[in-house]
Structure formats: C-alpha cells, structure tokens
Amino acid sequence: MMVVSINIKHIYRYPVEFVANIHFIKYQCEEEKFVKRIDTLEHRIDPVRGIDYKRRVAVCDNVIPSILRKVHILNEAAILFEEHAWLNVRERCLHLKSRNLTWEKYAQMHETSTFKPCSENAQWTLFEQHGEIDITGLGPFGRMIEVFAEKFLHAGIKRSLTIMEVLLKKKWAMVKENRS
Known part of the structure; x- marks a missing residue:
C-alpha cells in the first residue's frame, strides 16, 4: 500500500475575490x-463573521480504464466528490476541503486548498493545495489503481491550473472592458 501525495503552490496575478469567483464557475x-x-x-x-460557506458535490465521469473496471466495484457510472468551501471576505481567503464519496471503503482522496493574498503583491493570489489518495482493500489491483490515480491526478492539476488561467484572463478582460 502506498499513499499518493501532491503539494502545489501557484500564483494567480489576480485578486483573491476574483480568483475565488472563477473557482466556483470553472467546472x-x-x-x-x-x-x-x-x-x-x-x-x-x-x-x-464574514464567511460564505458552500457544500457542493461534483458528479464526474468515471475515468478508471476499462481494463480495471472489470473489477466489479470500480465499474461505477460516475464518481462523486464533495467540496466544503469557506470564503472569508474579511480576511480575503478561500479555504476548501474535498474528498471522494465514491469508493470510500476502498480509496480515500482528501484535498485541502487555500487561496489567499500573495505576500509579493496583495492583489495577486497564492494558491496552495495538498492532496492524498490512499487505496486499501483491493489487493494487487490497488497498486495498479494508485499508479493510474497518480498519473491522472498530476494531469488533472495541470489541466485545472490551465483552465483557471484561461478563465481568469478571459473574465478579467471582460471586467476591464466593462469599466471602460
């Protein structure tokens, strides 16, 4: 058994409030x-207290390869993830906690993320994320799923950062245009 772990730091060159808003529409x-x-x-x-709280569930495609889906419990139509979000408008900080709901008995995915003002420039946002996936109770298939999960997780992180940057740039241009 192995725990797949990720840690990310990324700076968005936009204010926290704007980045938080984009986070809530990016999916x-x-x-x-x-x-x-x-x-x-x-x-x-x-x-x-100035806190806006949301609990959301994401319904995602099952991305497990078909060869691994031959294991009955992995052959789900969709994968569900739960997100808790606390936007503290006074402290200009968005804190997120996510976890998987599908396959909880066999796999635990936990993610914590924070969007806060960057120390270099208070109008920029520092994004920090820590995530772990722990597969248990699946025998030799567990290791194969961990390898797949690690590759998919890293690809998903890149995709998510790219999507955020594209949406931020597009929406920021619209905001600037509306101010003119």
Whole structure:
C-alpha cells in the first residue's frame, strides 16, 4: 500500500475575490471535460463573521480504464466528490476541503486548498493545495489503481491550473472592458 501525495503552490496575478469567483464557475466550462455537473447542497452566509460557506458535490465521469473496471466495484457510472468551501471576505481567503464519496471503503482522496493574498503583491493570489489518495482493500489491483490515480491526478492539476488561467484572463478582460 502506498499513499499518493501532491503539494502545489501557484500564483494567480489576480485578486483573491476574483480568483475565488472563477473557482466556483470553472467546472461549468467546456474545457473541463470530466466534470458533468456541480450540485450545491448547502449554502450559508454568516454576515457577522464574514464567511460564505458552500457544500457542493461534483458528479464526474468515471475515468478508471476499462481494463480495471472489470473489477466489479470500480465499474461505477460516475464518481462523486464533495467540496466544503469557506470564503472569508474579511480576511480575503478561500479555504476548501474535498474528498471522494465514491469508493470510500476502498480509496480515500482528501484535498485541502487555500487561496489567499500573495505576500509579493496583495492583489495577486497564492494558491496552495495538498492532496492524498490512499487505496486499501483491493489487493494487487490497488497498486495498479494508485499508479493510474497518480498519473491522472498530476494531469488533472495541470489541466485545472490551465483552465483557471484561461478563465481568469478571459473574465478579467471582460471586467476591464466593462469599466471602460
């Protein structure tokens, strides 16, 4: 058994509030081909503390290769992920926690992410993410799934950063155009 782990730091050259807004719409864009929909299950705003909380579930394509889907439990139509998001408007920080709902008995995927002002420039956003995938109880297939998961995770990170940068650039241009 092995735990697949990732750590990312990335600077977006846009304010936190803008980046947080784009995070909440990025999965409804055509560039993100694996996410079918996002369902918001809970949304609360605490005006006293300045916190906007959302609990969402992403419904994603099952990207497990067909050869591995011959293992009955892996042959799901969709994979579900839950995200908890706390946007603290006073501290200009978005904190996220995500985990898988599908295959919880066999695989645990946990991610924590933070978007906060960058120390180099308060109008830029520092994105930090830590994620782990731990496969248990699948015998020799577990290792094959971990190898696949690691490759898919790294490709997904690159895709996600690219999608964010493209959307940020496009939406920022629209904001600037509307101000003119």
